[in-house]
Amino acid sequence: xxxxxxxxxxxxxxxxxxxxxxxxxxxxxxxxxxxxxxxxxxxxxxxxxxxxxxxxxxxxxxxxxxxxxxxxxxxxxxxxxxxxxxxxxxxxxxxxxxxxxxxxxxxxxxxxxxxxxxxxxxxxxxxxxxxxxxxxxxxxxxxxxxxxxxxxxxxxxxxxxxxxxxxxxxxxxxxxxxxxxxxxxxxxxxxxxxxxxxxxxxxxxxxxxxxxxxxxxxxxxxxxxxxxxxxxxxxxxxxxxxxxxxxxxxxxxxxxxxxxxxxxxxxxxxxxxx
DNA sequence: AAGTTCCCCTGTTAGC
DNA sequence: TGCTAACAGGGGAACT
Numbered sequence: 380x381x382x383x384x385x386x387x388x389x390x391x392x393x394x395x396x397x398x399x400x401x402x403x404x405x406x407x408x409x410x411x412x413x414x415x416x417x418x419x420x421x422x423x424x425x426x427x428x429x430x431x432x433x434x435x436x437x438x439x440x441x442x443x444x445x446x447x448x449x450x451x452x453x454x455x456x457x458x459x460x461x462x463x464x465x466x467x468x469x470x471x472x473x474x475x476x477x478x479x480x481x482x483x484x485x486x487x488x489x490x491x492x493x494x495x496x497x498x499x500x501x502x503x504x505x506x507x508x509x510x511x512x513x514x515x516x517x518x519x520x521x522x523x524x525x526x527x528x529x530x531x532x533x534x535x536x537x538x539x540x541x542x543x544x545x546x547x548x549x550x551x552x553x554x555x556x557x558x559x560x561x562x563x564x565x566x567x568x569x570x571x572x573x574x575x576x577x578x579x580x581x582x583x584x585x586x587x588x589x590x591x592x593x594x595x596x597x598x599x600x601x602x603x604x605x606x607x608x609x610x611x612x613x614x615x616x617x618x619x620x621x622x623x624x625x626x627x628x629x630x631x632x633x634x635x636x637x638x639x640x641x642x643x644x645x646x647x648x649x650x651x652x653x
Numbered sequence: 654a655a656g657t658t659c660c661c662c663t664g665t666t667a668g669c
Numbered sequence: 670t671g672c673t674a675a676c677a678g679g680g681g682a683a684c685t
Contacts, residue, residue, distance in 0.1 A: 382679095438679080455679055457663085471663090490662045492679075509680090536656070545680080553678070639657070641678070658684070667675075 383550025437549030
């Protein structure tokens, strides 16, 4: 469940460790990860190059290579990048990059849901099917009350589901959608088009605050997700409603139910609405 | 057309 | 205890 904060933490971790090392070898053990390129062709394209910058667009990781080509990686539920000085292949290591200093970058994904795509340059990558449809970055100026209110007015989705829609605003996954609704005291099944301008203003403010706060704490480590096998985040200790039993504001029992197929936590007393 | 459901997959847990 | 079934979920496809 890496969401924006977890992806950002992975990016920071990678930028610290793997930049400007020549890729001398790539081993691929799970070919279906690669969606728009054959693994053999991918290997031909990247061997001899190095990663010069790693950034993020929504929950997608963009690995910029030294000839400006781009590897776009989505971790989905369980994808992880481990930087290692040992070559030993662990269970679910699906791709191993070898660098010229005999260190390694290993992509590990127990559920095999992750994806990797490869593009000639950043411009083409951003125009690709997967990236072109993405909505605003939550930390951008443009993501403000006006923007959100205009979109919510046009949608009959439940607000919790709306927040998960990456074509509106990127980076929010199930955990933070729950946390944002709670922080705003909004009932997660409120129809988006019923939200007031004030509520949109609050959602924007709390989204930025919660995501920033989580990045600061190295993200949320929950179930089996940690941002690398060496480090874990601790924002899970700050969660107010997700996977909680009791409301920290009023003491009532936190309700768990599925909303559009996603596990949803909320306080019936504090999150009013319909 | 927009909204909803199903599916991919495997480790974990609940239930018998 | 040991098996099976249910569950978790991001995003795309296939539905309504």
